[in-house]
Amino acid sequence: MSILILSACSPQPPITVYITPFPLSATEAPAQQPTALATRPVYQPGTLVAYTARTGDNLPALAHHFNTTVKEILENNPQLSEKTTTLTPGENLQIPIYYEALWGNSFQIIPDSLYINGPAQIGFDTKSFVNAHPGWLKNYASLAGGEVRRGADLIDYVSLEYSISPRLLLALAEYQAGALSVETLEPQEKVYPLGYEDEFHQGFYLQLLWAANTLNNGYYSWRSGKLDTITRLDGSIEHPDPWQNAATVALQNYFSQVLPVADYHKAIYSEGLYNIYTALFGDPWQYTSDHIPGDLQQPPLRLPFVPGKTWSYTGGPHSAWGEGAPLAALDFAPPSVVGGCAASNEFVTAMADGQIVRSEKGLAMLDLDGDGDEHTGWVILYLHLGLNDKIRPGMLVKTGDLIGHPSCEGGSATGTHVHIARKYNGEWIEADSVVPFNLEGWIAKNGVVPYQGSLSNYGRIITASDKGLANSYITAGNP
Incomplete structure (x- = not known):
């Protein structure tokens, strides 16, 4: 079997930044104001400071924010486990801080x-x-x-x-x-x-x-x-x-x-x-709520194509929508004898049981929690689905059911493929994070730049490539 892949995607065109000031609207309105935090002192290195975990917090990010390490946070908070994914909102922590000059405003605008x-x-x-x-x-x-x-x-x-x-x-x-x-x-x-x-x-x-x-x-x-x-x-x-x-x-x-x-x-x-x-x-x-619970876990997910079929892993972690963060999406492309946006008879499949809550040009959203609402629970984005045989909104699916063909439809694409990403309660979940993208045991890791990266499974490593290289091949349902 030969596989030739030319594939990359971006739901929106690349953005080039040229900025000029613009006057604010004259609109003003009275409002009750919360009390701003006091100016931060100059902390001695390693000073323990109190921190209350918020929804979505995780140890690697907190270590970066406080200019410390995960190891030091764990040493000072024995109740925490290094296996914890997201922290429990409201949990009180002691974090060693290392002062960094030029800290910004402590006023918080919205939750x-x-x-x-x-x-x-x-x-x-x-x-x-x-x-x-x-x-x-x-x-x-x-x-x-x-x-x-x-x-x-x-x-x-x-x-x-x-x-x-x-x-x-x-x-x-x-x-x-x-x-x-x-x-x-x-x-x-x-x-x-x-x-x-x-x-x-x-x-x-x-x-x-x-x-x-x-x-x-x-x-x-x-x-x-x-x-x-x-x-x-x-x-x-x-x-x-x-x-x-x-x-x-x-x-x-x-x-x-x-x-x-x-x-x-x-x-x-x-x-x-x-x-x-x-x-x-x-x-x-x-009106605050904890939309990301403590120790969030991804449900079991299958690779998005028919078991026994071999596709190419063409895009490591990259933007779910637009450009840049969140690097929540992965790309897979079917075998083809020609590159570019050729029609494919291969099928994209349901990665879990659920309901198609939205189906638009090139796109389908698979809701996994059974409530039929894209705002809640785990939701899978499929992008670049062709029109032929594409699943309709409202349909219930089982893991492995056929939902459409990979294509270049929807957004920008240089080759036939499918782009997948996860949301939980409306928040994109980055592919290489404390809740990693896990497809049949294949765990996503970032590359040096978006679209690079790997999938690893008990010592086996697949490397993302849009060139159809052999080390990018991956077979669904292969233990």
């Missing part, structure tokens, strides 16, 4: 559970909310995903694809562009309403795509411990406060790239986005 498009967003009617306000957004329309969508539908579309709260996107659009309160934008404001000046991102929809992508880069990079430094427009830097939560760091990272320094500091404190969010939706800290 993580209100950042992601998870259980807290069930039942929110974006269209009714937008239509109840006089702003320009309700009359705005743009081509998105192959069809013309109006303002509220655009918010829902981006929210669903990137898995970011529609409420947060609305608050951001109001804060920066008066989307809910200003009836008409000036012509120059319509081009770059969120302040990201790039000729390939003109108009609100493309600005929103960039914003969502940038927000997720910050959120998941902090969640995994990879984000250490935020660089502001004037070239000055700060390190996020070690106690900070992922949602706030995501917003700090975002605003640092579009606002002058003075406006940046306003945006990330109580009189900024928090104020607008509270005016629109109420105090976010009254």
Whole structure:
């Protein structure tokens, strides 16, 4: 058997960053403000500090945040196990801290559970909310995903694809562009309403795509411990406060790239986005929930193709949607005698029992918890499914059932393949993390750059390659 593979994918085009400042919306609203944490002292190296675990926390990330090691955290917290995946929310820890200069603001804008498009967003009617306000957004329309969508539908579309709260996107659009309160934008404001000046991102929809992508880069990079430094427009830097939560760091990272320094500091404190969010939706800290439980475990998952078939592992951990973090997706391509986007008779299969809760061009979402809601529990994204024989929404499937053919449909792809990723309660779960992507015992590991990486299974190693190399072959159902 010969396998020739030419495959890579990206749900959105590559993003090139050119940034200019943009004035804030004049909209202001009164709000009850939480008390900000006091300025951090200069800690002596190794000083033990109190920390209360939050939803989604994990030891490797906390070690990076506090400039310490997992070993030191475990030594000072004997109740913890090195096998623990995510920490139990509310658990009190003592963490040795090593001071790092230039810590950022300790004010927390919104909780993580209100950042992601998870259980807290069930039942929110974006269209009714937008239509109840006089702003320009309700009359705005743009081509998105192959069809013309109006303002509220655009918010829902981006929210669903990137898995970011529609409420947060609305608050951001109001804060920066008066989307809910200003009836008409000036012509120059319509081009770059969120302040990201790039000729390939003109108009609100493309600005929103960039914003969502940038927000997720910050959120998941902090969640995994990879984000250490935020660089502001004037070239000055700060390190996020070690106690900070992922949602706030995501917003700090975002605003640092579009606002002058003075406006940046306003945006990330109580009189900024928090104020607008509270005016629109109420105090976010009254609606917190623990959407990621302690010791989260992935359910058993099969490789996404027919047992006995050999495919190629063409893409190691890379972005689930967009560019950059979260590196939650893996790619597999079927055997072919020609490269590129050739039609394939091979089938993609259900990786577990569940229900298809969404099926769109090139895409299917498999819900594993039985409630039929993409916002909750474990959900598997399949991308680049061809139209022929593609499964319909609402259908119940068993592990191994056929759900469609790999293709290049949906997003950007250079070769026929399937792109898979996991979400839990709306949060993307990175492939190489404390809850690793595990397919029949094959465990994903990051490479030096996205799309590189490996799958390992008791000493056997498969290396990602889009060239059809023999060491990228993997057989489903092969113990």
